[in-house]
Amino acid sequence: MPDVFADLVGQDEAVVELRRAAAAAAAVLRAGAADRAPALVAAAPTSDDALPADGLDPSSGMTHAWIFTGPPGSGRSVAARAFAAALECVHGTGCGECPGCHTTMGGTHADVRMVVPEGLSIGVGEMRALVLRAASTPSGGRWQVVVIEDADRLTEAAGNALLKAIEEPPPRTVFLLCAPSTHPDDISVTIRSRCRVVPLRQPPAAAVAEVLVRRDGVAPDVAQWAAAAAQGHVGRARRLARDPEARKRREAVLAVPRRLTGVGAAFDAASALIEAAEAEAEASVTEADTTERAALETALGAGGTGRGAAGAIRGAAGQLKELEKRQKSRATRAQRDALDRALVDLAGFYRDALTMALRAPVAPVHTDTAALAGAGAQKWDAEGALRRLEAVLACRAAIEANVKPRIAVEAMMLALWKG
Numbered sequence: 022m023p024d025v026f027a028d029l030v031g032q033d034e035a036v037v038e039l040r041r042a043a044a045a046a047a048a049v050l051r052a053g054a055a056d057r058a059p060a061l062v063a064a065a066p067t068s069d070d071a072l073p074a075d076g077l078d079p080s081s082g083m084t085h086a087w088i089f090t091g092p093p094g095s096g097r098s099v100a101a102r103a104f105a106a107a108l109e110c111v112h113g114t115g116c117g118e119c120p121g122c123h124t125t126m127g128g129t130h131a132d133v134r135m136v137v138p139e140g141l142s143i144g145v146g147e148m149r150a151l152v153l154r155a156a157s158t159p160s161g162g163r164w165q166v167v168v169i170e171d172a173d174r175l176t177e178a179a180g181n182a183l184l185k186a187i188e189e190p191p192p193r194t195v196f197l198l199c200a201p202s203t204h205p206d207d208i209s210v211t212i213r214s215r216c217r218v219v220p221l222r223q224p225p226a227a228a229v230a231e232v233l234v235r236r237d238g239v240a241p242d243v244a245q246w247a248a249a250a251a252q253g254h255v256g257r258a259r260r261l262a263r264d265p266e267a268r269k270r271r272e273a274v275l276a277v278p279r280r281l282t283g284v285g286a287a288f289d290a291a292s293a294l295i296e297a298a299e300a301e302a303e304a305s306v307t308e309a310d311t312t313e314r315a316a317l318e319t320a321l322g323a324g325g326t327g328r329g330a331a332g333a334i335r336g337a338a339g340q341l342k343e344l345e346k347r348q349k350s351r352a353t354r355a356q357r358d359a360l361d362r363a364l365v366d367l368a369g370f371y372r373d374a375l376t377m378a379l380r381a382p383v384a385p386v387h388t389d390t391a392a393l394a395g396a397g398a399q400k401w402d403a404e405g406a407l408r409r410l411e412a413v414l415a416c417r418a419a420i421e422a423n424v425k426p427r428i429a430v431e432a433m434m435l436a437l438w439k440g
């Protein structure tokens with residue numbers, strides 16, 4: 022049985038550091054137990070000053086707050102979850118076999134909370150509740166672990182609530198944040214200054230392919246193709262290898278360069294790209310939306326009769342409105358994520374054209390459209406390919422800066438057509 026770090030692809034240095042930290046954390050727990058036991062027998066009062074308040078020396082292997090940084094798909098949340106498991110592991114190693122490892126990896130450990138923002142941001146209410154619960158004594162006797170995926174989506178108020186907890190951490194609480202980088206746009210300087218940073222790199226395609234074969238049983242040739250096409254994004258590579266719908270969407274995106282034959286075609290391509298992203302996003306959130314609404318309506322007593330029920334429904338309107346707001350925010354996020362995936366695929370195509378025009382000795386991202394990229398390289402030269410690549414990247418940046426997606430994509434398509 023592989024241990025909990027086995028799925029962290031191509032991150033050897035980070036794994037070494039996390040193993041060392043888990044061992045140090047286990048040593049802290051052992052030392053704590055040893056200190057308390059004689060105290061109980063002898064009933065000798067121990068001053069709080071005898072131990073560092075939290076038992077954690079920041080210069081040692083273990084500390085209370087961590088940030089995992091790296092490009093999307095590099096495995097930030099995989100690393101955070103594995104580290105959480107190693108902290109809860111009864112052997113302190115992340116053996117992958119004990120109940121602590123199992124329940125953490127399965128998402129059911131009572132002392133481990135994974136916060137996955139569904140909307141565009143993590144609000145202050147959610148964060149306060151989380152910080153409060155994180156301060157309680159770990160029921161399993163080890164650590165309370167809070168994993169915040171996409172910590173770059175914290176609102177300012179939520180960030181402040183978190184900062185307070187990180188500044189004075191309860192003795193047995195560990196915060197694991199995930200963010201693209203430690204740039205102040207992603208994570209506040211004050212939070213950053215309290216955390217140890219674990220940088221993850223974009224895993225090499227060969228390492229991604231290897232894990233697809235070993236863990237997911239994907240055929241080696243398919244794994245190699247998917248790993249290259251996903252550009253180091255492990256989850257994306259897995260989807261491409263296993264989900265025919267994901268492959269179809271990618272093919273549609275990569276057909277765009279061929280279709281740009283005029284202004285009308287450019288606008289058509291923009292519409293198609295936007296609508297495909299909307300459809301993909303809708304498919305991913307509709308089921309959750311319906312389930313949530315039904316659950317809330319049941320909880321609020323919809324369908325009941327009589328004066329009590331009528332009053333309850335009036336009071337419920339506010340809660341339903343709140344739910345709709347949350348769902349709308351989640352749908353917007355899903356659309357942006359879907360569109361961004363498409364733009365990354367498209368950027369890969371023009372990157373291939375550019376490297377071919379430059380005769381750079383690197384493997385293409387999209388082996389299946391390499392011939393088309395080669396034709397583009399001849400027609401556009403390096404400069405034209407670069408301008409097109411920049412148009413795709415500018416579109417991503419514009420959408421990230423809240424430009425309306427349709428406007429950004431139309432501008433990009435026109436630039437790709439004109440060159």
Ligand SMILES: [Zn+2]
Pocket residue numbers: 109110111112113114115116117118119120121122123
């Ligand atoms: Zn274990």
